[in-house]
Amino acid sequence: MHLDHHHNGPAAVSADAHRKDGSHRALRIGLGGPVGSGKTATVAALCRALRDELSLAVVTNDIYTREDAEFLLREAVLPPERITAVETGACPHTAIRDDISANLEAVEDLEDEVGPLDLILVESGGDNLTATFSKGLVDAQIFVIDVAGGDDIPRKGGPGVTTADLLIVNKTDLAPYVGSDLARMAADAKAQRAELPVVLQSLRSETGVADTAAWVRSQLAAWTAA
Template structure:
């Protein structure tokens, strides 16, 4: 169980992640998941693990400011074996560890690459943040931003880098829309205006197939990434 991962912040990383490790072998595909507190990031990670664990070798890195709550939740739910889940305590704004200085997260994913080889996929969950949260390209290959309808149907309209630039926007908890007065059509139209051709998934993780579209999106990107790395 890797819950004592130290946080070190020696310098800023701005380079793009390379598909090969230092020995020339292929590293795992890395997916970052960000979004506000309570939007359903950890539930999304848990559902992805349950859906993909029989077809892919995967691991999870969670980020919290002062606790290890998200990693401990995943461990209690037994979504993966304990050696495939680790926690980073950022000790500061989540932006710091996923975008500005990725040292602790990068060390964690590289440790997984070394100890769980062969490894297909690493999910990196940010601590709960605001609409400006983005991941460094030196840490992840693609990023997903999760919002939920209970926060208001004006959230897509507010924009911010998380909403406008994430490779996939997930609008979660659609089952709550009638109860909180959220207009899903308005959210869809606003998201399209903010994102252009970038994809948006509306879902409820309480439904049996609520994670399927997100899982398929990830595996599609993984397949293309592998093909590009092999070319």
């Protein structure tokens, strides 16, 4: 990526782990997954859980509206200047994987305007099971599926399910109503992902987003120590 290291101009930052002044830039975590699996709700819950201990911001990649950004604004999970919407021309997977230029500008502008930041959450609009984030854009990625989308999704696999750094099986409270077998989903996920972690989550339960927030904290600790 960095053919320009020998130049003195402003860095064409992408995966570079440091800011221009040499300090560590914010950790960038991507959240992807199918439509309606609860990505925005998870982002909102993470913001509420982490905003008092960390300086954070959010970039959304909507399919054809600013719906996700507006939900976060309405819920007032962060001040408006910490939320940026990227327009994707109907293709979130292009904007998060194949052509990440608009997203990189969004994260850099957030760092410039409201930074220094500890953490930036980059949310993809709902997409298909193959949509993953470029390593040039995020440092780690979360894939969010839900029990109501069919309990065979972990078995089907695909790059999101098998390679994401964290897999969230969301809306576990709905499992009895939609006939989804949670134990089977967990076992299939384990088989697909070997040692990579899986969180079974219900944002309506008492624990809510706690397990995911703990994983984010551990990622951040590793990032800061590196």
